[in-house]
Amino acid sequence: MTYSPESGSPHGHEDVPPVPQLTDEHLDRLEQGLRQAARVPGRAQELLNAVLEVSKELQLDAVLRRITDTACELVQARCGALGVLGDAERFSEVITSGFAAGGRSATGDGVPHGAGPLAALLDDRRPLHTRSHGGSGDPGDPAGAAGSTGSTGERLRTPTLLGVPIKVRDALYGNLYLAGKTTGESFTSEDEDLLVALAGAAGVAIENARLYQQVRQATEEFQRRLLPQMPDLDGMELQARYQPSTEAPRIGGDWYDLIHLPDRVPCLMLGDVMGHGIAAATVMSQISNMLRVIAFDEQEPPSRILHRLDSVLHELHGGPMATVIIARLEPEGTGRRLQWASAGHLPPLLIGPDRQARYPTAETGLPLGVDPDLPRYDHEEVMQPGTTVLLHTDGLVEHRTWPIDEGMQQAAAVAATLATEPLTELCDKLLTHREGFFHDDVAILAARLTP
Template sequence: MNGGSIGGCRAGSLAGLKRPGGDVLRGDLVEKAASDVLTDPARLCAVGRLGLGPHADVAFDRIAVLLERLVDAPVSLVTVLSADRQFLPGQVGLPEELAAAREMPFSHSLSRHVVEAGRMLVVEDIRGDPVMRDNPSVHDLGAIAFAGVPLTDSDGHVLGTLAVMDREPRIWTKSEIALLADLGEVCSSELRLRIEREIAHEARRNAESAHNQLSLLGELTETLSATMDIDAALSRLGATVAGRLADWCVVALAEPSGVVRHVSAAHFDPAHAEAAARLAQLAADAPREMKALVAAVQRAAGPIRQDKADPKSLRTRMAAAEIAEIAERLGFGSYLVAPITAPVGRRTVGVLMLVNGAGRGTFGDAEAGTAVEIGRRAGLAVDNSRLYGRQRHVAEVLQHSMLPELPDIPGIELHARYLPAQIGAAVGGDWYDAFVQPDGSVMLAVGDVSGHDIEAAATMGQVRNLVRGDAYGRDDEPGPLLAQLDRALHGLGMPAAATAVLARVTRDDDGYDLTFANAGHPPPVLLRPDGEVEVWWEDPEPLLGLVPRDDRSTHRRRVQPGSTVLLYTDGLVEHPGTLIDDGIHRIRAALTGNAALPPDELCVRLLNTATRRDDDIALLVIRLN
């Protein structure tokens, strides 16, 4: 496909778009009447909270570059639209003037049609599209094919697009459209998180002069955004609310099918913690009653308040009499039930039930309003958790798609594992590789590109391909091969800092010769046939991509048949607050005396030594038979 910038526009052909100060030069390029969608106050409020004006944004530039590489389209854009301007926080491939200005008049905007339609638009040839064919971007920017997906906030407002353009007619494939949609979800998630952070900042600013309940909302926002584990978040919510807004509370969450999937309870008095936990357990085992409570809030279309609650009435409404007994013991003088509302679709997904004993008093309008807002934020946390789960799945698929299938080599067993970190987007720069040379020797590599994001994963794929492309068919030792890789990273301008071990295994009549080079990476480990373990420590050499070295060392080992070699990334042995020697000791203990174990089982034992997964782990186990 095309790799250059769209249209090859002359500098003079874009001079009429805007002056540097933003004054319009050609009135026919400005649309004076915006659609209702574009001028929706709620949508514009969300755009304003983003603070994305005519300037570059590192995160969105990275996504644009990644999309351009994966789809192989000349232009990739992340756009955000105000009432009358289109900003370009992420872009690759635009003419220099637009790339520097980071904004575009509506007259040239193809993305506005996506915003107005509220759905993905895929156009093979704009010149034949009755809506877009008169857009000046066809002439001025050379835009012929277009595909764009809407970027939405948590309320469903379309704030902008993730889009690609080509300068010739193009049939967009299903995989390209699916990738565009998946990366659009990643962009939308970033926008939503930024909006929520801004909302949290607003809440914190207002809390300085507002009622204590506003302070509570700010704290709950932090609590809900501190984890993507929704069960943990809702439990923390209850613990935060109890004593601040009510004596005790119950939080329940239902699946769309109606199945109750979470119930937690908290009381302000630690002496009642055990009773509250028991009540939550009983309520979780009484789905009919919990579903009825959710349905009652849905019918009420708002909070339900009872100033004079009769604890005895619970006995007639609850199948488990113990629930009523515990509620009476905790204090059941008045209650307020607020919906937990998911922002997309405004559906009720659960309830927050606040309860006061007779001594605390009843709930007023202020408490009711605060409870509704807590339910709204809890619903946002629920949606973000589900979105995070989908995003993590996409990231894992992307990561694994970049890792190779290991070759089938007579006499050599290869086993590999990749485990993402338990935090973050589950995509990073750890990798492994193995391939057979024309002379029958086997190249082995494990490396780690710095970073834990999509950019690191993309860079990892490039580094791995450079290793293959440079090493294949050459009989150079690993040291010179790593030195050449270092020169290539600098010469090609790749912003990569990476550790790596590169090894070559050659078989002869008596066993195996193994040579390796190490660029700042944890040492290889050998499990001998007698069950003893060797750690191949060598003088450290710097990472790849920092300062090019003309010479890198090659180390040699003689390996007996029946031995097992282990290459791995630092996630297996490094943990905050501990030395790498401690991690090496753990894997040494897992290997010692286990030379007869199958490599698959060795992989499991090794991964079990990593008690925390703050970093990705790549593991390559080589059994030399």
């Protein structure tokens, strides 16, 4: 989930939602399922592979899709569906696999409910195994409504049906049911045992995904309250984004800020504290607040502000490691003069109205916390109306399979194609061009000079 700062509350006093604690107690249910499968000669390895498949994902929708597809493969079913139970014991969603229209998700009144085998699983909550079954067209018939291809109203007719309930912490979550074997035979009792065991693993995977989602939401909310709102500035459009790592929900040390200095010059600031967790977030808060005060009080070039910040951090806090970039946007003619300095941080991405995007070649220095006596350097660029300066943390361009220079080239290429698009779209596309996957947290702060 991406955060836009318009609704941020940097000084809010609301209670931060508690972060759920992950436990291992549900592994007992998985172990029971594996033991049950071990009684099926020669097929325990098949189940183990299936369990590994459904455990690969952490996003809930991907988990549900993986469960449905894997179940079909495990027992050689032609098609299958996972009905997710909603309010009032009605199915809020059905995830399908193997139907003519392809896997799809249905919601609302068109989802099967009422009578039929699917409803029988709700009532009895035990495995359902029929040797012969034909689609009746009844809305509650999984071989009918759930197998519909949509506008054609086609109904699948199949000679055999196998269904099992899926429970999460002993509460019914939904039903998994499969129709028709690819071999033309009926489902066997061994197939039923395997599907029951897989359903146990599916419950664990669903619970993990739910907990992951809760932790991620709590993490984002905590981080959001540490970030500022964007001020309104004449002649300038502002956008900011924060997106946590998609690998694991964790509080990070990425931050951004923008202040209007007493000389009426906007000052953009962005940084990344080494590490993750509460400690990194605490240091991040200290650095951002201290930098705001120093920048506001001294009104000096960015290099001097960074030098002063490094010295104070060294004296008061033992010199925590962090990268920081500061940029002043001073009026010059019809545009602005960008004066910036970096402490080990990536240079700004400059995006012109001529659809050219580049990172200036410049000395970025070492991070804060290495040596407070290190020299810092100022750099300058002239920005014409329509030009965008975009600061970001390295999470936007880092990837384990390519060097960071390649990631920067990709980001610049994407930005160039969006140079004249709304700034909000440019920021969003920079996050989505990697299909929303990031190994590290990402913070973005962008300013565009309005014509």
